[in-house]
Amino acid sequence: MATLNENDVRKNLESLPGWKLAGKAIERQIEFPDFKAAMKFVNAVAEAAESANHHPDITINYNKVRFALISHDSGGVTQRDLKMAGKINQLLGK
Amino acid sequence: MATLNENDVRKNLESLPGWKLAGKAIERQIEFPDFKAAMKFVNAVAEAAESANHHPDITINYNKVRFALISHDSGGVTQRDLKMAGKINQLLGK
Numbered sequence: 001m002a003t004l005n006e007n008d009v010r011k012n013l014e015s016l017p018g019w020k021l022a023g024k025a026i027e028r029q030i031e032f033p034d035f036k037a038a039m040k041f042v043n044a045v046a047e048a049a050e051s052a053n054h055h056p057d058i059t060i061n062y063n064k065v066r067f068a069l070i071s072h073d074s075g076g077v078t079q080r081d082l083k084m085a086g087k088i089n090q091l092l093g094k
Numbered sequence: 095m096a097t098l099n100e101n102d103v104r105k106n107l108e109s110l111p112g113w114k115l116a117g118k119a120i121e122r123q124i125e126f127p128d129f130k131a132a133m134k135f136v137n138a139v140a141e142a143a144e145s146a147n148h149h150p151d152i153t154i155n156y157n158k159v160r161f162a163l164i165s166h167d168s169g170g171v172t173q174r175d176l177k178m179a180g181k182i183n184q185l186l187g188k
Contacts, residue, residue: 035149039140046133055129060152 003076016085025057025070026077026085030092032063041065044091052087054080097170110179119151119164120171120179124186126157135159138185146181148174 004012009026013019018028032038042058042065049055057068067088069081098106103120107113112122126132136152136159143149150161161182163175 035140036144039137043133043137046129050130055156057156058152058154060154062149062151 001071001074001078001080003071003074003078004082009077012082016082016089018089019085021077022068024076025068026081027066027068028085028088029064029066032065035060035062038063038065041091045088048087048091049084052080052084054084056084056088095165095168095172095174097165097168097172098176103171106176110176110183112183113179115171116162118170119162120175121160121162122179122182123158123160126159129154129156132157132159135185139182142181142185143178146174146178148178150178150182 006021009021013021013026016026018030019026020028030041032041038060042060045056045058045067059066059068069084070076071078071080100115103115107115107120110120112124113120114122124135126135132154136154139150139152139161150163153160153162163178164170165172165174
């Protein structure tokens with residue numbers, strides 16, 4: 001799948017609140033009330049990631065979770081990453 | 095709780111296979127067959143962490159998981175970190 005250039009990524013991020021460009025990936029950090037709430041959300045994202053067969057890198061620091069998305073096989077951000085970022089935002093809204 | 099000096103940490107790590115000193119923390123990276131297996135183990139560790147009220151920093155890159163332990167309030171490695179590292183190894187052995 002074709003990678004998007006930086007301008008296209010930035011344009012797409014305008015409709016993905018919380019996400020920013022970080023190197024060649026896009027990332028979002030989310031703060032939860034505690035570790036338990038953080039893990040619950042990580043598991044919801046993990047399930048969505050398995051369904052889509054597209055897995056964010058996940059960093060958990062107690063109540064703070066950072067998701068990073070990049071299409072490793074393409075070497076940059078593709079529509080698959082934007083789609084998963086949108087899915088994560090959707091799960092967060094639930 | 096008192097932090098251990100570097101020599102004491104290294105000595106204790108001799109009986110904690112897979113763990114190494116990384117800056118002021120101790121860490122272990124573990125590779126699983128796939129993301130699903132990685133998440134299953136992360137959840138087992140999360141449960142143990144909640145029980146002990148001592149939470150490792152967790153990084154998940156598909157099938158690779160890195161756990162880092164430090165006692166943030168003490169500013170270094172304490173017996174609590176060594177105990178949780180031992181618990182993680184024990185869970186891995188199951």
